Amino acid sequence: MKAAILHGPKDFRVEEVSDPTLEPDGVIIRVKACGICGSDLHIYNQGGTEQSRRVLGHEFSGEVAEVGTNVTDVKPGMRVIVGGAGAYAEYVGIPRVMLNRNVFPLPEDMSYEVGATTEPTSVGVNAAKRAEPKEDDIVVVLGAGMIGQGTWQAFKAMGVSRVIVSEMGKKRLEVTRVLGADMVINAAEEDPVERINEITSGEGADIVADCAGSASALQQATEMVRGGGYWQIMRGTYSGSQPRSRD
Ligand SMILES: [Zn+2]
Structure with missing residues (x-):
């Protein structure tokens, strides 16, 4: 089968690799759609290590191509969403x-x-559930990329009345507004910490979910969450984006 193999920074090559083996308890999935995760992008830019030269791609959907001899509840031809890895390829075992x-x-x-977005969306749903928000909580989500979108929408779906999203990208801000966030803050133009301070009369937000992945957002999160509030970090802070030290 064909698969995209990362050979170095920004050097994906589509190559012929061996087909996955069908295990008696397993299935082979024919990949139909696969998302690009922030973590994939990071590995792509860095070139990865020998170990990460395994096939990337973990947000995917497809069709069941083959089923093992012991598998009864999954049938060939089934359209499925899959939790697994190695989907920048034709088939995944x-x-x-x-x-x-x-x-x-x-x-x-x-x-x-759309099915391929289930995995990243589930990150936000899980985060919102764990935060156990109350209806009148003020929730701030930093970053409106894929993870941020899933997160703020999950808080809204749980009935939180004030979900505020801070983001720097114009397009993402617009999408967020259209999809129904209660307030959007353009972090490129105004200081989100000041804004949250104003809104909460200096109290701070009840819940801050940091989905941005930048050092500045990490800093903002610590400054805008109220004492005793709930603060979630939902992404890796990669090297080169270390937070400032805080006294
Ligand atoms: Zn991911």
Whole structure:
């Protein structure tokens, strides 16, 4: 089969590699759509290590191509969302399939592309659940990329009445506004910490979910969460974006 193999910084090559082996308890998935995670992008830019030269891509959907002899609840031809890795390739082998644990049926009316966003969306849903928000909490989500979108929308879906999103990108801000965030802050033009201070009369936000991945957002999160509030870090801060030290 063909797969995209990373040979160095920004050097993906589509190459012929051996097909995944079908295990008795496993399935082979024909990949239909795969997202590009921030972590994939980081590895792509850095070139990765020998170990990360395994096939990347973990946000994907596809069609069941083959099932192992012991598998009864997953059938060939099923459209599925998959929890696994190695999807920048034609096929992915799941050694031990567990329906609704690592392979989920894709609803009829959902495209493969939308299905592939399930994994990153689940990050936000999980985060919002863990924060146990109350309806009248003030929730701030920093960053409106894929993870930030899933996160603020999950807080809204849980009934939080004031979900505020801070972001620097114009397009992302616009999407966030259109999709119904209660307030958006353009962090390129105003200081989100000051703004949150104003809104909360200096109290700070009840919940801050940092989905931005920058040192400045990390700093802002510490400054805008109220005493005893809940602060979530939902991304890696990569080298070169260290936070300033704080006294
Ligand atoms: Zn990811």
